[in-house]
Amino acid sequence: MQAFSRRLDYLFRSTRGLTLVAIATVSIITAIFGTLSGPMVEWGIRDITVNGLGMDLLEAEREGRIIMLYHTIAMTILAIEVYFMTEILPMKRHEQVIINGTITVGYLTAVIFGLLFSYWGHNFTYHGLFLVGQSLVFFAGILLMVALSPWKKEYRLEKDSPYAHTKGGVDMERMAFFVMAIAALISASFGAVTGSFWSNGHETFLGEDLIRVAHKTLLQKAIIGHLHIMLTLVAVGITLIVGHWMKFKGILHKIAMPTMVLGIIGTTFGALSVVWLEWAHNIIYVGSTFIMLAALFYVIYTWDALIKEGTAGIKKPNFFQKMGALLKDPLKFGPGWQMVFMNFTVSGVGIFLAIKLEEIFRVWPHREERITLTGHWHILAALIATIILMYFADLSGLKGKVRKWFGWLLIIMSDIAFASATIFSMKRLFVDETNQQGIVNTLMLLMDLGLGIILIVLAIFLIWRLYDLFQERGYWFKEFSTEKKLSAEAEIIEQKLKLEELNAILKEVSK
Numbered sequence: 001m002q003a004f005s006r007r008l009d010y011l012f013r014s015t016r017g018l019t020l021v022a023i024a025t026v027s028i029i030t031a032i033f034g035t036l037s038g039p040m041v042e043w044g045i046r047d048i049t050v051n052g053l054g055m056d057l058l059e060a061e062r063e064g065r066i067i068m069l070y071h072t073i074a075m076t077i078l079a080i081e082v083y084f085m086t087e088i089l090p091m092k093r094h095e096q097v098i099i100n101g102t103i104t105v106g107y108l109t110a111v112i113f114g115l116l117f118s119y120w121g122h123n124f125t126y127h128g129l130f131l132v133g134q135s136l137v138f139f140a141g142i143l144l145m146v147a148l149s150p151w152k153k154e155y156r157l158e159k160d161s162p163y164a165h166t167k168g169g170v171d172m173e174r175m176a177f178f179v180m181a182i183a184a185l186i187s188a189s190f191g192a193v194t195g196s197f198w199s200n201g202h203e204t205f206l207g208e209d210l211i212r213v214a215h216k217t218l219l220q221k222a223i224i225g226h227l228h229i230m231l232t233l234v235a236v237g238i239t240l241i242v243g244h245w246m247k248f249k250g251i252l253h254k255i256a257m258p259t260m261v262l263g264i265i266g267t268t269f270g271a272l273s274v275v276w277l278e279w280a281h282n283i284i285y286v287g288s289t290f291i292m293l294a295a296l297f298y299v300i301y302t303w304d305a306l307i308k309e310g311t312a313g314i315k316k317p318n319f320f321q322k323m324g325a326l327l328k329d330p331l332k333f334g335p336g337w338q339m340v341f342m343n344f345t346v347s348g349v350g351i352f353l354a355i356k357l358e359e360i361f362r363v364w365p366h367r368e369e370r371i372t373l374t375g376h377w378h379i380l381a382a383l384i385a386t387i388i389l390m391y392f393a394d395l396s397g398l399k400g401k402v403r404k405w406f407g408w409l410l411i412i413m414s415d416i417a418f419a420s421a422t423i424f425s426m427k428r429l430f431v432d433e434t435n436q437q438g439i440v441n442t443l444m445l446l447m448d449l450g451l452g453i454i455l456i457v458l459a460i461f462l463i464w465r466l467y468d469l470f471q472e473r474g475y476w477f478k479e480f481s482t483e484k485k486l487s488a489e490a491e492i493i494e495q496k497l498k499l500e501e502l503n504a505i506l507k508e509v510s511k
Contacts, residue, residue, distance in 0.1 A: 003472075006480075007469055007476070009480070010469075010476050010477075010479070010480045011469075012104065014479065014480050014483045014484075015083050015086060015087040015096075015100065015483060016087075016395060016396075016476075016479045016480075016483065017476070017479075017480070018079075018083050018100055018104055019080055019083045019084070019392060019395075020392075020465055021104075022076050022079050022080045022083065022107070023080060023388075023389075023392060023462070024462055024465075025076050025108075025111060026073060026076050026077065026080075026385075027455075027458055027459070027462060029069075029072065029073060029076075029111070029115075030073075030455070031455065031459075032049065032053075033069055035048075035049045036049060036050070036057075039444070039448060053119075054120065055119045055120060056119065056120055056121050057119065063204045063205060063206050063209075064118065064204045065118045065119060066206065067204065067206070068114045068115070068117065068118040068130070069114075069115070069118065071110070071114060071134070072107075072110060072111040072114045072115060074230065074234075075106070075107045075110050075111070075133070075134065075137050076107050076111060077234060077384075077385075077388070078103075078107070078137065078184075078234065079103045079104065079106075079107040079137070080388060080392075081234065081237045081238060081241065081388075082099065082100070082103050082140065082141075082144060083100060084241045084391070085144065085148075085177060085237075085241065086099055086100055086144075086147075088241065088244050088245070089148065089174065089177060089244075090154070090155055091147045091148070092147070092490075092494060093487055093490045093491050093494060095143070095146075095147040096147075098143060099140055099143045099144050099147060102136055102139055102140040102143060103136070103137055103140035103141075105133075105136055106133045106134070106135070106136025106137035106138075106139070106140055107133065107137055108133070109129055109130070109132055109133030109136065110130050110133025110134050110136075110137065111133070112129075112133075113126040113127070113129035113130045113133065114126075114127075114130040114133070117130055134192075138185065138188055138192075141181060141184060141185050141188070142185065144181050145178065145181040145182055145185065148174060148177050148178040148181055149178060150170050150171050150172075150174040150175040150178050151170060154497075155171055155174060156168070156169035156170065156171070157169050157170075157171050162249040162250055162253070163249050163253055163254075164253050164254040164255075164256070164257035164258065165254075172254075172257035172258055172261065173240065173243070173244065173253070173257050175257070175261055176236075176240055176257050176260045176261050176264065177237075177240055179261050179264050179265060180233055180236050180237055180240070180264050183229070183233055183264050183265070183268040184230065184233050186268065186272070187225075187226055187229045187230050187233065187268065187271075187272065188226075188230070190222050190223075190225065190226045190272055191222075191223065191226040191227075191230075193222070194219045194222045194223050194226070197219055201217070201219060202217070202219040202220070205220065205223075207223070207224050207227055207373075208370045208373045208374045209370070210224070211366075211369055211370060211373060212362075212366055212369070218275050221274050221275045222272075222275050224274060225271040225272045225273075225274045225275060225280075226271075226272075227377075228271050228284075228377075229267065229268050229271035229272060231377055231380060231381060231384075232267055232271070232288075232291070233264070233268070234381075234384055235380065235384050236260070236263075236264060236291060238335075238384055238387050238388055238391075239260075239291075239294070239295050239298065239339070240260070241391065242298075242335045242387060242391055243256075243298050243302075245391060245394070246298075246301075246302045246305070246332065246335075247305075248298055248301055248302065249301075250301065252297040252298075252300060252301045253297070253301065255297060256293075256294040256297035256298060257294070259290050259291075259293050259294045259297070260290070260291060260294035262287075262290045263287050263288065263289070263290030263291035263292075263293070263294060264287070264291065265287070266283060266284075266286050266287025266290060267283075267284055267287030267288050267290075267291060268287070269283060269287070270282075270283030270284035270285075270286070270287050271284055281354070285354075288347075292343075292347065295339050296339075298336065298339070299336040299339055299340060302332070302335075302336050303326055303333070303336055306325060306326050306328070306329070306332060306333060307322045307325045307326050308325075309325070310322075310324065310325020310326065310328050311325045329403070329407070330390075330403070330404060330406075330407025330408045330410075330411055331390045331391075331393055331394045331398070331403060331406075331407045332394070333407075334386070334387070334390045334407055334410065334411050335387045335390055335391070337411060338383050338386055338387050338411070338414075339387075341383070341415055341418070342380065342383050344419075344422070345379050345383075345418045345419060345421075345422040346376060346379055346380045346383070349372070349376060349422060349425075349426065350376055353372060353373075353376075360429075364428050368428050371424070371425050372425040372426065374425075375421050375422065375424070375425040376425070378421070379418045379421055379422065382414065382417075382418065383414070383418065386410055386411070386414045386454075389410060389458065389461075390407065390410065393406055393407070393461065396461075396465065396475065397475050397478075406457060406461065409453060409454070409457050410454060410457060413449075413450040413451075413453040413454050413457075414450060414451075414454055415450075416446055416449070416450040417446065417447050417449075417450025417451045417454070418450075420443045420444075420446040420447045420450065421443075421447055423439075423443055424440065424443040424444070424447070427439060427440070427443075
């Protein structure tokens with residue numbers, strides 16, 4: 001019983017354990033609900049899932065189910081990023097505990113009851129509990145925002161710090177996290193306000209279904225802005241997290257962090273102002289450029305650092321030695337590469353689509369433009385997921401050949417899948433409908449192969465973590481012991497600071 005209790009403590013009271021539970025939750029949701037669409041329908045697997053689990057699916061409710069499913073996944077991903085933030089960013093121990101506990105109860109409540117409401121009948125008690133879960137996630141965001149305040153004296157940096165800061169010592173990286181948290185709360189409010197008008201001026205829809213609707217309602221525009229900026233902010237969050245992990249600093253960091261702050265503010269304002277401004281997309285382009293510049297500075301710094309570290313013992317390393325050093329550790333090389341690769345599959349495609357919208361894409365059949373837009377944000381979301389997995393795999397202590405196999409399979413297979421999806425979405429540029437079947441078959445096969453192998457690799461990783469959890473002194477025990485030690489040290493330091501403050505106050509009173 002004691003052994004079981006310790007493992008529960010690890011899973012639900014430690015940051016690493018909470019992250020593992022959340023990643024496993026997303027994986028299970030993806031594995032189950034991924035069988036309801038695509039080639040799984042043609043292969044008959046969808047029917048097996050629906051009948052086996054007793055799902056209640058009506059075609060007329062498809063959009064609503066998808067929206068609920070996306071929200072459950074999105075809130076779980078947000079929880080994962082929050083766990084990463086509370087672990088790496090200095091904050092008081094009680095703040096970390098309250099934030100992690102609140103968002104855990106919130107996302108699990110939303111996931112469980114949101115999916116029950118969507119796929120197993122419509123008991124509105126479940127829908128109410130889904131909203132309770134969302135509210136708790138939002139409240140956790142408020143707590144995180146307060147904890148991340150960059151103006152607190154204890155979080156100020158020294159004047160000669162290699163990390164970005166103002167003249168007063170305000171940590172600009174912490175500022176970027178803080179601004180991102182505020183932007184996410186504002187965006188979530190847009191979605192919540194619109195949701196409150198459901199069946200009272202607002203109806204369920206998918207964003208890609210409105211691309212050729214000339215006159216959109218204000219509520220529809222609010223949802224479109226909401227879903228775009230939330231995905232962007234999740235991408236910003238993981239960029240800042242891996243930057244901290246890779247010890248991003250120096251002159252590039254001092255340029256990148258203010259640039260990122262401006263980018264977050266600009267992109268958020270632009271995405272949400274689509275409700276009122278016809279030219280809001282121009283603001284989005286400017287804000288996105290700042291965010292992409294900050295990510296570029298991260299890539300330049302980290303790749304240069306990996307090369308220098310890998311060639312430290314060589315006086316004049318040649319090109320191949322530098323490349324060998326850069327590619328030595330796929331988990332540290334991978335996040336930067338995925339950001340670069342994103343420009344070919346997401347950013348570049350998006351810019352090209354915007355420039356040639358009326359000239360090319362609006363001439364295509366509606367279905368083709370819809371495929372392009374749907375693929376656009378699905379690829380971005382999946383790229384973010386691969387970076388999260390690389391970071392967590394490093395935290396999980398993967399080493400040696402296992403680390404290399406996991407990292408390279410994740411990078412190569414995901415890139416094959418995403419490149420194939422991009423070409424598939426743009427296929428009408430180089431092949432007409434009567435001659436497309438050959439390339440469509442090839443691209444679909446490559447997509448399924450790439451994503452299938454990623455899911456298998458992830459499943460093996462999670463099975464290993466499950467096996468490790470049953471070991472008396474497994475890696476989970478080391479993680480838990482280390483975190484408890486750090487927490488105890490932090491609490492001791494906090495108590496000393498409180499005593500010093502109290503003594504200072506008593507001295508002032510005695511005078």
